[in-house]
Amino acid sequence: MAGGLKPGTLRSVGLHLFMLAFACLMIYPVLWMLSSSLKEGNEIFVNAHKLIPSVWTFENYAEGFKGYSGQSFAVFLKNSTIVTALSVLGTVLSCTVVAYGFARIGFKGAAFFFACMMMTMMLPAEVLTIPQYIFFHKIGWVNTFAPLIIPSFFGTAFFVFLIVQFIRGLPVELDESARVDGCGHGGILFRIMLPLLVPAIITVSIFKFYWTWDDFFSPLLYLTKPEMATVALALKNMSDNSFGTSWGTVFAMSIVSLAPVFVVFVALQKYIVEGISTTGMKG
C-alpha cells in the first residue's frame, strides 16, 4: 500500500473525519454560490450568511438560460464544448510528441530551444495581445474560433514541460529494451511509453479542459458575434456592472458552467489513479 499508512481503526476514523471536515471547509464557498443561485434577488446579499435559502427558486436558472442577444445559454455551452474539445485534442497530440523530442532525443540545440520554450511562459500574455491580435486580424482569423483552437495544435510550454518531467521519471531501460526489439523513436513513444504516460496525459487533458473552458479573455478579443460566444465570455458579459447585475443569474450560470468541468474531472480522475504503475520493472 503506497504512502505507508498504518492500519488501525481509530486512526482511520480520525483521518476520515478530519478529511471530511477539511473537505467541507474547502467546499463551503462553492456551496455558498450554489445556495445563492437558488435565492431570490436581494436575499443574496442581505442574507448572505444563511446557506439555506428562505425561498427556493429556480428562476435564476431559467432567466440565465435565456442568455442574451437572442442566444440561449445552450448556444454558449455548445460553443464552449467545440472550442474546448478541439483544444484538448490538439494539446494532447502536440505536447506528447514535442515532450518526447525534448526528453528522449539528444539533439543539438535541444537545450537552447527548451530554454526558449520556458521563456515563453515567463512573459505576461497581456503584452503579447496587441501584436497577436494584429497578426490574427491580418490573416483573417478574427471573428472565428481559429485563434482559440489552432494554436493548441502547436504545443504549450506548460504541458510540454509537464510531460517531459513525467517521461524523465521513466527508466531508460524501457527505451533500450524496446530498441533491442527493433523500435525507433516512434515505436518507443507510441508502443512503450504511451500507456505509461496515461496519468500525465489525463492530467494535461483535465487542465487544458478547464483552462480553455474558463478562459474569457481570448474569446473577448477574437469573437464579436453573440452567437459565437463561449460560456466564460457569456458569464463575463452577464456579470458586467454598467447597468446593474442580476447576481442570482450569474451564480446560477456559474454553477451550470462548473458542471461539465466537474463531470469531466470526476470521469477522468480515476485514470490518473489507476495509471499503470511500473511495478515489476527494475527500480
Place this chain on the structure above:
Amino acid sequence: MRKKTSLLGSALLATSVLISGCGGSAGSGDSSAAPSGGASSSASAAPSDPGEKITLRLTIWGSSPMTIGKNDAVIKKFEELHPNIKIESENYAGDVYFDKLSVMAASNNLPDIIRIDYGNIQNYASKNLLLPLDPFVEDKTINLDGIDPVHTEGGRIDGDLYGLNIGNNAPVMFYNPKMLEEAGIAAPTPDYTWEQYEKDMETLQGKGLLGDTHMGMQVFAVWLRQQGAKLYGEAGDKLGYEDDKLFSDFFDIQLRWQKKGIISPLGTELEIKGLEDGPFAKGQAGFGAGLGYWSNQADVFVEALGGPVGYALYPGSGDGKGMYIKPSFFHSIAKNSKHPKEAAQFIEFYTNSLEAGRELNGYFGIPYKQEVIDGMQDILTDTQKSIIAYLETVRQHSSKIDNPEPAGHSEIQKLFKNVSDEIFFEKITPADGAAKFRELANAVLGKPK
C-alpha cells in the same frame, strides 16, 4: 535551416504588421469595416445607391439583457425604415469595452459606429480616429435644428463635433424618502448646505442608520467647482486648482464624519461589487451621494429599495456653480468607416427620433429634442418623470460642464483613490495627501501627449 527562415520571416511579418496596423490615419485600404461579408464593396465614401445592401458595425458596452434588448429594438426599427442597411451590434462588458476598442483601433478595425463616453472621446478624437460630424449637421443628415447647443457641445473638441450626445444625465444625490421621513428629516432642497447634510446624517445615526458613504472623485470635482476651481487645467496638462487647502478640507470633513461614525466604514465600501450593493441600495443609509451615482441609475435603486427614491443636488449647490448636465455618452463615426453617411443616419435616428426614444424610454439618458420628449409622455414611468423633473432642477442650478477629461484621467482616478484610502486608513494626513496627489497627478498630466 527552417528555423532561420522562419525567424526572418516572422520578424518581417511583425514589422510590416506593426507599421501598417498601428495608427489611425487614413486607412491602408485593408480589412473592411464589415467583416461579416455583407455585400458592400464600394471603396469610396460616396452615397451608395439605395438598392445596395450595406452593413454597419456598432459597438456598445453593457451586457445585461435589458441593455441589449433595448439596443436591438432601436436597431430593428431603423432597419425597417432603411431596408438596405443592416446594423450588426457587438456588445462587451463595461470594464473591458475599451480594452477591446483599443485592440480594434490598433489593427485599424474600428466599427463604423462607436459608442464612446465623455471620458474617452477626447483621447480618440485627438488620435485622429473619429470623423467630424459637422458636414452631416450641415446637410441635415443629423438635424440639430431647435436643439439647445448645451446638449450637443459636449461632443465638440477643438472646434469639430466628434460625437452626438445620446441623452443627458446629471450627478445626483439619491435619498430614501421613507427613511428620512421616519427620522424627521426634511427632504433636501436645492439650497441644501453641507452643514445641514452633516446634521441630517447625525440624526440618522441616532436612529441606528448610516448617513452616506465616503466621497469619491466625482464629488470632489463638484466640490472644486463650488469653490470656483476645477479638477483639470484648461489644457489638461496639470491640475485645475492651486490651493491644496481645497483638497485637505474635502478630506478633513470626511475624517470628522468617519470619526463620528455617520458614514459607512471604509472597509465595507471597498468590498462593494455593484450598484445594488452599497449601503444606500441595501437600505442601510439615508443618502446616496458619495459613491457618485448618475440620474439614469435611478431604476436600479428603485428596484433595490422596492419604492420610489428621492433626487437631490449635491449639498452646497445652491449657487449653481457646482452641478452640471452631462452627456450620457456619444455615438461617433470611425474615421475609416466606408459608409459614414449611413452611419450618421443611424446616429441621428438613435438620438432624435421618436421611435427610438419610445423604445429606449430614457434608459441611457434623457433625450433632449423637445418633440421626442413630448411624444413620450404617455409611456414615461414615474421614475422617468422624476428624472426629467430632476434634470430640470439641475439645469436651473448648474454651470457648464468641465472640458472632457484628459488622457491621463483614468490613472488619476486610481491615484486619487489610493491617496484617499491612505488618508482614511489614517496613514497620512489630508495635508500630506494633498501634496502627494498634486505631485503624482501632475507627473501623469505633464507627460507629452
Place this chain on the structure above:
Amino acid sequence: MRKYETLQGYLYISPWLIGFALFTMAPMFVSLYLAFTRYDILSSPQWIGFGNFKTMFTADERYWSAWKATLTFVFVAIPLRLAFALAVAMLLNTKLKLLGLFRATFYLPTLIGGSVAVAIMWRQLFGTNGALNSVLAAMFGVTEKVSWITQPSTAMWTLILLAVWQFGSAMLIFLAGLKQIPASLYEAADIDGAGRWHKFRKITLPLLSPVLFFNLIMGIINGFKVFTEGLIVTNGGPFDKTLFYVLYVYEKSFRYYEMGYGSAMAWVLLLTTAAFTLIVFATSRSWVFYESGRR
C-alpha cells in the same frame, strides 16, 4: 547517426517550433521593441530608448509597490500551496473510503477559476459581514467586525489564502507522480522495517522529485504572473497593497494607454522570473532524481 538523431529531434519538436515561430516569436519581438517606445495603442509607437526603464526604476513609486506585493505572494503563497498539495495528495494516496469524492472536492476550488463569482464568494467569507467574522463572534465572542479583504494589513493574506485554497491542480500533479512510484519499493521498505518518515525521505521524495521540481518551477513562474485574484477581489487595493506586478502591467498598458511602459515592465519581469528559475534549475542537479538518470 548523430545527424539522424538531430533530424529526428527537430521533427518531434517541430509542432512547437512552428507554433512558436508563427504565434509567439514575432509578438515577443514586437513587445521587446515596444518596451523602448512610448506607445498609446491608438497611434504609432515613438522610440524613446531606455526612457521607460529609467522611469520605472527611479520615478515610479507604484512600481516598487507592485514588486513588494508580487514577491510577498511568490515567497509565501507558492510554498504554502505546494505543501498543502503534497500533504493532501499523500493522504489521498491511501485506502481512504470515498477517495474519488474527496479528490473531486479538493479539486473543485481550482475549477472555479478566476470568475467574478469567486470574488463575491471570497468577500462573503472575509468581508465585514462575512462568515469568518460570524464564526469569530459565535465561537470567540469577538465583536469587532474586521474587513479582512480590504484592510491594509490583511488584504494580501486573503489573496494568499485564495491561492492556497486552489491547490487542487498541484495536488493532482503530485498524485499522478505518486502513482508512478512502484508499490514494490514501499513493500520492500516495510519488510526492512522502515518507518513512515524514513519511507518518505528515501522513497517518496526522491522519486517524486521530478514532479516536485515541476510544481516548484511552475509555481514560481505562475506566482510571478499572478493577476486575476488581484484584479477581481481587491483591485490592487487598498492603496496598492495588493497591486500585483502583472495587474500593474495591465493597468498601464490598457487602462492608461501606456503599452510601451507596460511592455518594458513585462520584460523586466521575464528576466527576473528567468533568473529565479535558473537558480532552481541549477540547484536541481543535487536534489532532483530522474529514473532515466539524465540531466
